Amino acid sequence: MFKASSSIPHSTARPRRARTAALLIGAVSLPLLIAACSPQNAQENLNRVVSTRGLDVKYNQRYGPDARNVLDVYSPEGVTNAPVVLFIHGGSWEGGDKEGHKFAGESLARAGYVTGVMNYRLAPTNRYPSYVQDAAAALKWMRDNAKSVGGNPDNLFVMGHSAGGFNAVEAVVNERWLREAGVPIASVRGVIGIAGPYSYDFRDFPSARAFPVGGNPDDIMPDRHVRKDAPPHLLLVAENDSVVYPMNAVNMEAALKAAGIPVTRNVIPRVNHVTIMAAVARPLTFLGNTRQQAIDFIEKYRAR
Template identity: 70%
Template sequence: MRLSSPSVVRLALLAGALLLGATVTGCSQQSAQDSLNRVVSTGGLTVTTDVVYGTDPRNRMDIYAPAGASAAPVVLFVHGGSWEGGDKAGHKFVGESLARAGYVTAVMNYRLAPANRYPNYVQDTAAALRVLRDSAKSFGGNPDNLFVMGHSAGAFNAVEAVDNERWLREAGVPISAVRGVIGVAGPYSYDFRTMSSARAFPEGALPDDVMPARHVRRDAPPHLLLVAGNDRTVYPQNGEQMKAALDAAGVPVTFTVLPGMGHITIIAAMTRFLTFLGPTRQDVIAFIQARRLP
């Protein structure tokens, strides 16, 4: 892809900000996403916006498909935002990146807290996966070659939706259809009760009731857990404890700590022209390629 001079300047400034900042939150995070999306082109891809998967206004997803795709792997991406913010439109760079790699990719919205607490947003993930699977062939995808990926709160949603067999069963998704789960900087195992994120969970809930690390089924698919070594938003212990839970259940897991990366840098590196920030994109693609159906 050829970038215009203003885009090059904008990208250089963005990359510098990401490299210098250990964490980027709030308006800075939104600004970073907006800058990424302004320099990402979806030319040559088939993009279908606002595909409905439920009755709530936020039950929508955007689908990015490679031109001429046929029986391609299918990826569902779930955005972060502390369960109270974030939007699929801010993650066009993820959909474009994975579609260029040859995957039919859906980037979803979900119902937000505090109006919608656990398990609503997890149920939305499973419901989106059901609709994506049912319609995969129309976008050039293979419905039995599914991967679920999320960043931050979205990684919680992705892992919980697949590892706790209740959610796929209730949504009508065969558990054998999911080939792998990818969690990027996810809060899988922590005590939320004294934190602002308590607003995302039911009154009186305990970590054992809601945390993905407590709900791992023994027949869960392989996992890739990417942890930002310099993350000050979601501490790396979350990934370590999730890995321990997967190991205890005998679930294959690839656990990688990316040194020097922060909570936003690790997902920004999914952008095709920001891979110099770190190996997020390469690791995700290698994981999918190793576990996709032939």
Template identity: 65%
Template sequence: MAVTPQSVRQRRWLTVLAAGTLALTLGSCAALNPVQTLNRTVSTAGLTVQTDLVYGSTERQKLDIYAPQNVRGAPTVLFIHGGSWANGNKEDYRFVGESLARAGYVVGVMNYRLAPQFRYPSYIQDSAQALAFLRSQAARYGGSPDNLFLMGHSAGAFNAVETAVNERWLREAGVPISAVRGVIGLAGPYSYDFRDFPSRNAFPEGGLPDEIMPDRHVRPDAPPHLLLTAENDQTVHPQNAINMERALRAAGAQVERREVARVDHVTIAGALARPLTWLGKTRADVLEFIEAQRLR
């Protein structure tokens, strides 16, 4: 297909839009709100959408549900936003809920309590609690309570992986281990010394990586994982995913690590949006994994 000047300009605009979209949630852009523009390009017509469902007692403990109509027993996916545990909002990820619901899945997009007021493990407990709530509501929207997937970007990927691999969190939330069919991490910081970074304010003072990082917590019956890294990531080093993969393999868990070409730390998530799939293979890789791991 020929590339016209108009299509080049459009792609350049969409690239800027995609970068600005998630940069906003990562705290690097405050003047504009391009996420609203992106979310206006995706329609939820024909989907069931419920917003601000309460899964806990604080203002941030809410989630939105996106579901296709007339489905039964569909995979149920919980998506967790990034933002260095101190920023981000579920409303910014409407495009994720729409994209995955169009693929036939029941999707929860959650908020969680933010640092520095709330530090580890508060946001992990929120992830587990939100998953328990979503599981309790899944059948109402056509999803299966025993066909669960955890998914997150950046800090949210840390939350998703830690919630699944550390046996404590699902047990405390009352979610059966067997109900979680898979975990998807997009550019997550699973194995780093937070004491050397501004994100240290999301962890307990005096806390140590060996006590907190997900790659130190892997249980033998951890669910299958898909760890996606961005070829041009300048924020989270891919060594995090390499270390996480190594820990999962050592525990005997199924894991696949893939690099998404051309994308960076922001656009690896932006490529989940159906209008932006040309940015990279994020959406295709995610759907392939869910289809391979789902209950039939």
């Protein structure tokens, strides 16, 4: 499933876009979400061109007892009753953080959504299901506090990239996690998985460190856990992904369809495992239409 890759495709965009790409070349590799090296200043590069002016941002809201059980909330100023999105970063379950994903919170908040960007406990110290339980707990916090930050507690969406896509899908399709966290399944309107590893034998990869010793994929993979009342799913696949194999989304789609769950699987042209997520950033939407597909999905399934 995981094969480290940090290559950036050559840009064929117009000169203005090419200059933007050059400015952000470090930023594109910022959300690597797989344990590959990225420039020290990559985070600063992207954060420098993504302003939260005009947004209400609440940092380090605590949703659990662990040091990493914190999230940042991005809300449009003065918004009320807006859809609520929880975003979960990737990093092969061993790295990544919310600070590197300010661009995701800003981008979705500019679209009109109250957006939580969370941290979660990391492997190998914390193995499955710790990080999935954290996703459910963070969603519980978002629901409980939705009105105070301008959101609708019964209009929830969960979105994740790479390992975070696994967390997002598993937290919702497996009937256990939301039930244990006290989140009504009917309050979750949809799930967006971006280049997620939903169906693979982790025993064959270094990411086995994120799962229980002796664990069986049949007991862990989200495509084996689909509940009959799961909400609609959008599964986005990078055409040039050399990190997470496309069959993960194919298998997840088949499992959702077999359970009668609405699902859309779209392959985004030209992007790779990194740039499919980088394209969520408003200055980088020329890389691919990840952001617009997510917005269209939320608008289709949001409560009215």
